[in-house]
Amino acid sequence: MSPKSTVLLASLAGAALVVAHGHVSHIIANGVYYQNYDPGSFPYQSSPPKVVGWTANNLDNGFIEPNSFGGPDIICHKGATPGGGHATVAAGDKISIVWTPVWPESHVGPVIDYLAACNGNCETVDKTALQFFKIDAVGYDTAKSKWGSELLTDNSNSWLVQIPATLKPGNYVLRHEIIALHGGNQVNGAQAYPQCFNLQVTGSGTNVPSGTPGTALYGATASGILFNPYTSPIIYPIPGPTLIAGASNVALSLSSITATSSATVPGSGSGVVTTSSAVVVTPTTSSTSVKSTTLSTSTTAPAMTATTTPTPAPTSVQTKYGQCGGSGWTGATACVAGSSCSTVNAWYYQCV
Numbered sequence: 001m002s003p004k005s006t007v008l009l010a011s012l013a014g015a016a017l018v019v020a021h022g023h024v025s026h027i028i029a030n031g032v033y034y035q036n037y038d039p040g041s042f043p044y045q046s047s048p049p050k051v052v053g054w055t056a057n058n059l060d061n062g063f064i065e066p067n068s069f070g071g072p073d074i075i076c077h078k079g080a081t082p083g084g085g086h087a088t089v090a091a092g093d094k095i096s097i098v099w100t101p102v103w104p105e106s107h108v109g110p111v112i113d114y115l116a117a118c119n120g121n122c123e124t125v126d127k128t129a130l131q132f133f134k135i136d137a138v139g140y141d142t143a144k145s146k147w148g149s150e151l152l153t154d155n156s157n158s159w160l161v162q163i164p165a166t167l168k169p170g171n172y173v174l175r176h177e178i179i180a181l182h183g184g185n186q187v188n189g190a191q192a193y194p195q196c197f198n199l200q201v202t203g204s205g206t207n208v209p210s211g212t213p214g215t216a217l218y219g220a221t222a223s224g225i226l227f228n229p230y231t232s233p234i235i236y237p238i239p240g241p242t243l244i245a246g247a248s249n250v251a252l253s254l255s256s257i258t259a260t261s262s263a264t265v266p267g268s269g270s271g272v273v274t275t276s277s278a279v280v281v282t283p284t285t286s287s288t289s290v291k292s293t294t295l296s297t298s299t300t301a302p303a304m305t306a307t308t309t310p311t312p313a314p315t316s317v318q319t320k321y322g323q324c325g326g327s328g329w330t331g332a333t334a335c336v337a338g339s340s341c342s343t344v345n346a347w348y349y350q351c352v
Helices: 148-154
Strands: 023-029 033-037 085-088 094-100 112-119 131-138 158-162 170-180 191-202 259-261 279-283 290-294 324-327 340-347 346-349
Touching: 023 085, 085 131, 094 170, 112 148, 112 158, 131 148, 131 158, 148 170, 158 170, 324 340
Parallel strands: 033 259, 085 191
Antiparallel strands: 023 033, 023 094, 094 158, 112 131, 112 170, 170 191, 279 290, 324 346, 340 346
């Protein structure tokens, strides 16, 4: 994002930063697709599948506000409880984390990843006991003039994180997060979107870094939380603890899907791996198209049900919660039926 102005006008009185929107749909490890918890459908199923992602009450695809950063919801999202199973990866492996729907271009901010050792099964861990250490973080890339969130959308709405090669084998929670700063110039205006996944890590490493409780990662007025992203030049301090020794940000790329797998539930053996001709839909950087990957045909194990994405509204009409105006905005200014364009601040109007 190019710097726009050194001055950001205050929001109109009474204007609120409304919920905006996203969750991780799936992760890909070594070509294997693992479904995440789906807040839009799982709560309404009598027996939802056990998945690697944590259950959370973010039915609106919403966020955690800074005033709640000292409470348990910041750990893995609202009312989060551990996922019913896990994915197995090796130390040094890279994991693709894919968001849905397409991340709003106005919701700029850092992308951050942590791990925490479960010291037992992650499926039954006490989340308040988890000690998180940072393995990846991209704030504002001055060389590319883009935020981490923008790099994510450029990479077909996906992020790539590497498990440290020296990590000791064991069970870990991967905590992945986008922090949206479009309202960050105001106290309690930033928006945190944490997502958690259970991993079993194999290998021969010996390192288990010390960590920080999720409730102590950020302060509500920390310099990287209370931050105006429209300043120039943008000098952004990434919030939270520093990266652990040996961790680094890997170049983003897309991961091919060669199989799907159910989560491995403790005591039940490995998850059911399926290669099939099912189509897995992955969001792209365009709000008017989707990218699909066809899996190779093989075994007779049950295939996962393919997911589809409804056809978005025409580009001349903005979807609900999308940007509809603001200084320098050149996109749609009309909102889909049932919503109207509301001013959040001088740079950002939103369909609500």
